[in-house]
Amino acid sequence: MSWYLTLPLVIPFAASIIAFLLRDNAMGRWVSIMGSGLGLAASIVLMVVVLEQGVIAGQMGNWPAPFGITLVADLLSAVMVLITAITGFAVAIYALGDITERQERLGYHALFQILLAGVTGAFLTGDLFNLYVWFEVMLIASFGLLILNGGKEQIDGGVKYVALNLISTILFLTGIGLLYGMTGTLNFADLALKVNEVENQGLLTVVAMMFMVAFGVKAAVFPLFFWLPAAYHTPSFSVSAVFAGLLTKVGVYALIRMFTMVFDHDIGFTHTVLLWVACFTMVIGVLGAAAQSDFRKILSFHIISQIGYMVLGLALMTPLALVGAVFYLVHHIIVKANLFLIAGIAKRLTGGTDVYKIGGLYKSAPLLAILFLIPAFSLAGFPPLSGFWAKYIIVKATLDLELWFVAFIALAVGLMTIYSMTKIWAEAFWKPHPEGIEPALKTLPHKAAQIIPVAGLAVLTIIIGLSPEPFVIFAERTTAQLLDPTAYITTVLGETK
Amino acid sequence: MNSIILVAGARLQVVLLLVFSAYMMLRGHNAPGGGFIGGLIAATGFVVYAIACGTSDARKALRFDPANIAGVGLGIALLAGVIAVFWGDALFTGQWLFIGATEDSKGIPLSTVLVFDIGVYLVVLGAILSITFALEEAV
Numbered sequence: 010m011s012w013y014l015t016l017p018l019v020i021p022f023a024a025s026i027i028a029f030l031l032r033d034n035a036m037g038r039w040v041s042i043m044g045s046g047l048g049l050a051a052s053i054v055l056m057v058v059v060l061e062q063g064v065i066a067g068q069m070g071n072w073p074a075p076f077g078i079t080l081v082a083d084l085l086s087a088v089m090v091l092i093t094a095i096t097g098f099a100v101a102i103y104a105l106g107d108i109t110e111r112q113e114r115l116g117y118h119a120l121f122q123i124l125l126a127g128v129t130g131a132f133l134t135g136d137l138f139n140l141y142v143w144f145e146v147m148l149i150a151s152f153g154l155l156i157l158n159g160g161k162e163q164i165d166g167g168v169k170y171v172a173l174n175l176i177s178t179i180l181f182l183t184g185i186g187l188l189y190g191m192t193g194t195l196n197f198a199d200l201a202l203k204v205n206e207v208e209n210q211g212l213l214t215v216v217a218m219m220f221m222v223a224f225g226v227k228a229a230v231f232p233l234f235f236w237l238p239a240a241y242h243t244p245s246f247s248v249s250a251v252f253a254g255l256l257t258k259v260g261v262y263a264l265i266r267m268f269t270m271v272f273d274h275d276i277g278f279t280h281t282v283l284l285w286v287a288c289f290t291m292v293i294g295v296l297g298a299a300a301q302s303d304f305r306k307i308l309s310f311h312i313i314s315q316i317g318y319m320v321l322g323l324a325l326m327t328p329l330a331l332v333g334a335v336f337y338l339v340h341h342i343i344v345k346a347n348l349f350l351i352a353g354i355a356k357r358l359t360g361g362t363d364v365y366k367i368g369g370l371y372k373s374a375p376l377l378a379i380l381f382l383i384p385a386f387s388l389a390g391f392p393p394l395s396g397f398w399a400k401y402i403i404v405k406a407t408l409d410l411e412l413w414f415v416a417f418i419a420l421a422v423g424l425m426t427i428y429s430m431t432k433i434w435a436e437a438f439w440k441p442h443p444e445g446i447e448p449a450l451k452t453l454p455h456k457a458a459q460i461i462p463v464a465g466l467a468v469l470t471i472i473i474g475l476s477p478e479p480f481v482i483f484a485e486r487t488t489a490q491l492l493d494p495t496a497y498i499t500t501v502l503g504e505t506k
Numbered sequence: 507m508n509s510i511i512l513v514a515g516a517r518l519q520v521v522l523l524l525v526f527s528a529y530m531m532l533r534g535h536n537a538p539g540g541g542f543i544g545g546l547i548a549a550t551g552f553v554v555y556a557i558a559c560g561t562s563d564a565r566k567a568l569r570f571d572p573a574n575i576a577g578v579g580l581g582i583a584l585l586a587g588v589i590a591v592f593w594g595d596a597l598f599t600g601q602w603l604f605i606g607a608t609e610d611s612k613g614i615p616l617s618t619v620l621v622f623d624i625g626v627y628l629v630v631l632g633a634i635l636s637i638t639f640a641l642e643e644a645v
């Protein structure tokens with residue numbers, strides 16, 4: 010058992026417990042930052058180990074697979090864990106200037122660390138039921154964060170969020186039960202082998218659809234996305250940045266994992282459904298964003314449309330398309346979390362999040378304007394930023410399959426994204442503030458704590474954009490592992506099987 | 507509530523419930539019981555006390571903030587899992603110590619599993635009491 014696998018999980022749990030016991034004390038926030046920093050170090054180590062040794066697996070409590078709980082890290086898991094840790098670290102620093110003392114006393118840092126642990130666990134687990142448990146950990150922690158010291162609006166968003174997510178949970182559990190009844194196992198690697206022996210392949214497709222709906226709610230795809238724009242604009246900005254960056258992506262990750270490794274028996278049906286879902290998700294999300302005027306609501310709807318691109322990559326199921334999906338996942342988490350963090354700074358400077366009621370940021374806070382431009386243009390797919398390459402690969406994959414209409418949608422949605430970003434730019438940044446406020450950065454109480462994470466994430470976006478080659482090669486290796494899970498299966502189950 | 511009968515009865519019950527909860531937790535490894543049930547029973551004891559004498563008295567009797575008890579419990583449970591590293595085993599691998607073991611009997615078996623159970627006991631006790639005390643005080 011390698012401790013590389015468990016450290017990214019143990020560290021946030023330990024940090025959470027210490028931060029909780031120190032919640033009445035200013036030390037709590039430093040514990041949170043230190044925990045996230047250590048977690049980042051641990052996930053870098055994990056990434057390096059996986060790059061060098063290939064897939065690594067460990068059995069919790071030494072119970073052999075498929076009976077015990079397996080933790081596995083292949084390249085996809087490792088990169089998701091790493092990106093989670095990066096986002097977590099950035100947001101933990103940002104929280105210094107964003108979270109009030111009252112929220113700290115109610116246990117913000119503990120919940121935040123538990124959320125990171127839940128997300129990391131979902132990426133690392135090699136067991137379907139354990140995945141459900143991590144989903145619950147995430148759900149409880151995120152519900153706590155949503156309503157922490159909140160008013161009516163927060164409770165309202167939180168209830169919608171929890172209600173819809175519970176429906177997804179019930180479906181997920183039902184699916185798990187049925188799948189276990191058919192195959193007698195819940196270990197991913199074992200499932201990948203056993204599903205081929207199931208006699209009633211039609212029933213397997215039914216179960217696959219249940220999982221698609223369950224993960225679809227988590228990923229906020231069409232038509233199951235309602236909870237997302239209802240909830241994401243209500244909590245503190247640190248919280249919504251983590252949510253926007255990570256939570257829906259766990260759903261996408263679960264979809265990718267299940268629909269490449271386990272449910273690949275009827276691609277003609279399941280992946281066609283995914284293709285339509287992806288197209289509708291892209292279009293609805295971007296149209297929804299066009300109708301909004303709240304900074305965070307615009308961004309929330311853009312999460313939905315971007316999820317469409319990732320699902321599209323999965324739906325096409327060609328190596329190139331999956332490369333695009335993986336690339337998109339990584340790029341999107343960084344960019345989206347960053348945009349929410351910037352929205353937080355903008356709110357602090359101008360006093361609002363409705364873009365029509367604020368303004369003047371370009372003139373009085375040019376640094377923030379530049380920092381906004383980078384992720385915004387990246388999101389819209391401007392070369393040479395990371396989003397351009399992500400979109401380019403996906404569109405190229407659709408063109409290779411001669412799906413002209415889908416390619417057209419993907420490109421048109423990109424254009425519409427620019428429209429929304431321009432709206433934010435023109436209203437919040439270019440036009441003077443309607444009340445004559447000149448929102449300068451130096452009025453920010455915790456300037457460094459808020460600017461540094463934003464700048465760091467922007468630099469990452471630029472790095473991915475300017476030298477995409479290593480990242481694409483990495484995504485290709487990831488995809489190779491996904492399409493041929495032999496290494497994954499033998500590592501988990503041992504060579505004998 | 508100021509009923510003398512209830513207060514007098516509650517004092518007896520609390521003691522019984524706490525002893526019983528410890529018994530339930532300890533027998534949990536091989537028979538029905540365990541940290542979760544033990545914690546629930548212990549929580550029942552304090553809830554009965556809170557109903558009879560009020561939550562402020564119950565908080566005093568508990569001595570610690572229930573939320574902190576839950577936090578410490580979680581820490582103990584985590585430690586019980588992490589401690590396996592000193593034997594080079596996987597996370598949460600049970601480590602056993604048999605005191606006075608002979609060829610015929612295993613003596614007194616002690617294990618990290620029990621430590622984990624104690625952690626669960628405290629988490630359940632702390633969490634249930636945080637919730638019920640908060641509800642009682644809100645009413």
